[in-house]
Amino acid sequence: MNDILCRQLAIDYCCNPEDVLDEKNHFTEHSFIEGRRRYHEKEDCYLKLVLVNGKILFTGRKDIVEWCRENYSETGSEWFLEVKNLRKLNERFAQDGYQIGMAHPFYISETVSEVDTKGYDIEWYRGKEIEQFRGDDRFCEAFTYCETAPDIIGVAAIKDGVILGMAGASLDSPLMWQIGINVEPAGRRLGIGKILVALLKNDILESGHLPYYGTSMGHIASQKVALGAGFVPAWAELVTDKITN
Known part of the structure; x- marks a missing residue:
């Protein structure tokens, strides 16, 4: 374990x-x-x-x-x-x-993954840069603006100036940071969720923290994103x- x-x-x-x-x-x-x-x-x-x-x-x-x-x-x-x-x-x-x-x-996930960004522009957001998305319902899973577990990193996939997906990590504890993901309708079924979650996972691992990902028992698409980004089931x-x- x-x-x-x-x-x-x-x-x-x-x-x-x-x-x-x-x-x-x-x-x-x-x-x-x-x-x-x-x-x-x-x-x-x-x-x-x-x-x-x-x-x-x-x-x-x-x-x-x-x-x-x-x-x-x-x-x-x-x-x-x-x-x-x-x-x-x-x-x-x-x-x-x-x-x-x-x-x-x-x-x-305990291992860094190789990630092919497939020609998307990748944009990172850290600290106060995340505040610009407050109130934007497109990214309600990536950023939750929780006072006790602040959003700390975000990464977006952009094409032709349009954000197609956003993953974010919250500082849930000094040891473990939680990842959330939103993909816009125009970006679905393109693997963007897996790309962004893997990129964010790599960044968290390199910082010395353990990335984790939660979803619901019936959200099969979300579970596939986790598996595709190199995560494994760990607990319920x-x-x-x-x-x-």
Whole structure:
């Protein structure tokens, strides 16, 4: 397992790196530890869990973590996110006014890729240069303007003066930066997503950080972009939200 990912998950899930690597499920009361991933961080953590290495790490409020321990101490990760189990979780969470907010796969890459830009003009944006795209819905996945995980790098593919796609990275933690991608309709099915994600991945690796990429379980096109840019599946994560209606 990648050492950076192991250390990051230990921080995020309030455990030790050894807990990430062993074969047992772990259940910990949540605390906000320095160095955690902070993408759209919430004020509290009712429950979140990660499926990695064939096991599950749970962290959150003490009472719900204990319920998870009673129900999932010996449960493997392989089929945990099937609908019948998600329904069971959601029914229990609703008793406390919470619900499943997200259950997504995540990918990492450890190797630099050769990238053929196919004659596109490639433009890089760093730091304050990204501010020019604030409010531009074309690039809502590339740049999120999250206060706790600021956008740090962007790269665009341009043809005849028109931006066909944009990838961006957010500084989610000191160790790991997350990549997002938008491709305009005129640029789709041309491989632009793979080109931009690979270029950005290379830049992040060369800076000494670990790039990662998240998407939804049903977004097959996005998953193909990750695989095509040299990423591999690494973990899946479930987080909860407070019910507001």
